[in-house]
Amino acid sequence: MTAEQANSRTVREATLELFRALGMTTVFSNPSHTEMKLFEQWPDDFKFVMGLQEASIVGMADGHAQATGEPSLVIINGGPGVGNAMGSIYTAASAHTPMVILGGQQARKLLLGEPFLKASDATQLPKPYIKWAGEPARPQDVPALIEKAYHIAKQAPAGPVFVAVPEDDWIRPAAPGPIKVREVRSAVVPDPEVLATIASALDGAERPALVAGPGVEIGGARLDLVRLAERLNARVYGSPVWPRGSFPETHPLFGGVLAPMPELINMKLAEHDVVVVLGSPTFTLFTTVDLFSTNPAALDESDQPALPEGTRVLHVTDSPEAAAWSMADAAYVCPPAQAVRDLLPLVREHEKVALPSFREEIPVPEATTPLTQAYLFHLLAQELPADAQLFEELPIARADFHEQIPLGPDNGYFATASGALGFPFAGAVGYAVARPDRRAVVVMGEGSAQYTLHALWTAAQHNLPVTFIIPNNSGYLSLKYYLDESSQKAWHSGWDLSGVNMAELARGFGCPAERIESPESLRASLKAALNADGPVLLDVVVQDPGLFRL
Structure with a gap:
């Protein structure tokens, strides 16, 4: 590019150059008019992924970033568009997903008033669920601000960032000179003294345990953690409500996923003298035992949740x-995956003594009408590709899912990191955009599916290899079973979802679908759906499973 060409560019042209230099040529978007000047004369070397609603857009970008490990790019309206997307932004922040969100703002000359689609205090709207937000002081600052946002999004702990861009900035002159992308690399490594402390504690332990958090998988150290656990002969637990599978569930040292209740966590960890938590908060909690009671509560004089005495x-x-509020005896801030790799040569080989099985033998579910969710998962496990990437959101059925579908070393596992509903439907679509060579499998209740249902249209438009499996129990049963029997009847309209036909909804979005109400054809339908050329949804009617298990 000549100096004359560089000096005649618009902000739009300079920004597209920047996106190319950063490798951000896949765009997830549902634009409003405030972004349309960016899309004029759209270049054919960019992949535009359209979604029908902003929550689905951000969820798809979340899945894409988790597949690539690089920041994804979202372009939506900065006012109501960001408002629609907030549940998904909340989830992306909880999952530490690197993401750059460009929010369209009204033209600068209109901002003195209250124009249509204005984003008032645009940088404040998505807070606190973004790492950083910026708004350009001058139009020519847009590319530099986006590059800054990109680097902040990638820095550990990664997360979504936001840049508000006024509509007319795109057609203003860019800053003179060529686009330069700086190299920004993390120089943070585990402190050798910290590693020695952890290694000494593990070497001296009689009953060591490791807790595998999502940071291990995000950093690519899953197999390193397997080797570390085997060297220590240590039990490995999944961190509570883990959003990424960081240890194979089929491994004999796996002790299951810790329940998100302090009392149940302590029952597990009290069996060990030393526990090292890797890449997870200590701990993500959902509730406590006393909150399951429906009786009036006395003055709360209980202590804050704490870990068991006698366990280091x-x-x-x-x-x-996370280190600042950790319940652990000591917290160390460093890359968890690298810490796992660096610990391997520092710990001694422990005696290989068979650990007691952490779970009772799981009975084989029987075929019934209506079907049980356990039978559905049992058949699904037999038909799953060995390298299937599973996206799960089953507030009422997670125990059955993990019992019947123990995930192996080549299976990816993705779930909501926040408790906000809807991530798997959209996340699997974004993952498939990045990795069409692998089958993404969504297992998600019909209630959760409503939050990002629009992602079905995008999956169909791009003919993506995603299999959507809906255990349809006709209700928000995770809410139902928080109530006693009389309250369930009185509040029936608050949890009942009778009449939701997911197969018909999917077909309306152009996604092939089948509704299954008996066991006769289930296995054949699963096999076909998992080997289809493109997306398929199976709406499997299942019976009410009763009180959920953590």
């Missing part, structure tokens, strides 16, 4: 904030 807990995290 060491915590490795890349999040300074």
Whole structure:
């Protein structure tokens, strides 16, 4: 590019050059008119992924970033568009997903008033669920601000960032000179003294345990953690409500996923003298035992949740904030995956003594009408491709899912990191955009599916290899079973979802679908759906499973 060409560019042209230089040529968007000047004369070397609603857009970008490990690019309206997307932004922040969100703002000359689609205090709207937000002081600052946002999104702990861009900035002159992308690399490594402390604690332990958090998988150290656990002969637990599978569930040292209740966590960890938590907060909690009671509560004089006395807990995290509120005896801020790799040569080989099985033998479910969710998962496990990537959201059925579908070393596992509903439907679509060579399998209740249902249209438009499996129990049963029997009847309209036909909804979005109400054809339908050329949804009617298990 000549100096004359560089000096005649618009902000739009300079920004597209920047996106190319950063490798951000896949765009997830549902634009409003405030972004349309960016899309004029759209270049054919960019992949535009359209979604029908902003929550689905951000969820798809979340899945894409988790597949690539690089920041994804979202372009939506900065006012109501961001408002629609907030549940998905909340989830992306909880999952530490790197993401750059460009929010369209009204033209600068209109901002003195209250124009249609204005984003008032645009940088404040998505807070606190973004790492950083910026708004350009001058139009020519847009590319530099986006590059800054990109680097912040990638820095550990990663997360979504936001840049508000006024509509007319795109057609203003860009800053003179060529686009330059700086190299920004993390120089943070585990402190050798910290590693020696952890290694000494593990070497001296009689009953060591490791807790595998999502940071291990995000950093690519899953197999390193397997080797570390085998060297230590240590039980490995999944961190509570883990959003990424960081240890194979089929491994004999796996002890299951810790329940998100302090009392149940302590029952597990009290069996060990040393526990090292890797890449997870200590701990993500959902409730406590006393909150399951429906009786009036007395004055709360209970202590804050704490870990068991007599168990030394060491915590490795890349999040300074998580370290600051950690319940562990000591917390160390460093890259968890690298810590796992560096610990391997430092710990001694422990005696290989068979650990007691953590679970009772799981009975084989029987075929019934209506079907049980356990039978559905049992058949699904037999038909799953060995490298299937599973996206799960089953508030009422997670125990059955993990019992019947123990995930192996080549299976990816993705779930909501926040408790906000809807991630798997959209996340699997975004993952498939990045990795069409692998089958993404969504297992998600019909209630959760409503939050990002629009992602079905995008999956169909791009003919993506995603299989959507809906255990349809006709209700928000995770809410139902928080109530006693009389309250369930009185509040029936608050949890009942009778009449939701997911197969018909999917076909309306152009996605092939089948509704299954008996066991006769289930296996054949699963096999076909998992080997289809493109997306398929199976709406499987299942019976009410009763009180959920953590």
